[in-house]
Amino acid sequence: MNLKPSTALRNEYRQVATLAKASGEPIIITNKGEADLVLLSVEAYEEREKMLDHRASILEAEFSRLAGAPTYSVEEVRSRLKEKYENA
Template identity: 60%
Template sequence: MNIKPSTALRNEYPQISQLAKASGEPIFITNKGESDMVVMSMQAYEEREKMFRHRDMVYQAELSRLSGAPAYTSDQVDAKMEDIFRAYES
């Protein structure tokens, strides 16, 4: 875990930026000894957001399944996809 004072963000921005990119981890910024904010690289942020979107899709699918929506086996899905591809090729 990386913790830096707010003065480091102001005075050492290039080093903080490089640390965020190299570590891929959030950097916790403090102000007067108290937690204040978190800084992370854009790549780490985008990966985190992608993971959250994926998790949301899994939760939605599970809620749908639990509410009685039809479920399909992988064989049923494969067969349906084959039908779609064959129809498209014709």
């Protein structure tokens, strides 16, 4: 993780943007020595959003399973899919 003062956004925008894109890591922007903002490239942001969405869907499925929703083995799923394809 990189730290940059807020003046770097104004004076060195291109270098900061290039660093964000090249590293794929968050850049912490400071104001008066205190962490103020986080800067990410669009690609890194979208990748994080995908990961968080995926984790949320896994967590939702686990909550459903714990609440008693039916579960299926791999063999059961394959059998059901095979049956659907044969009847399609």
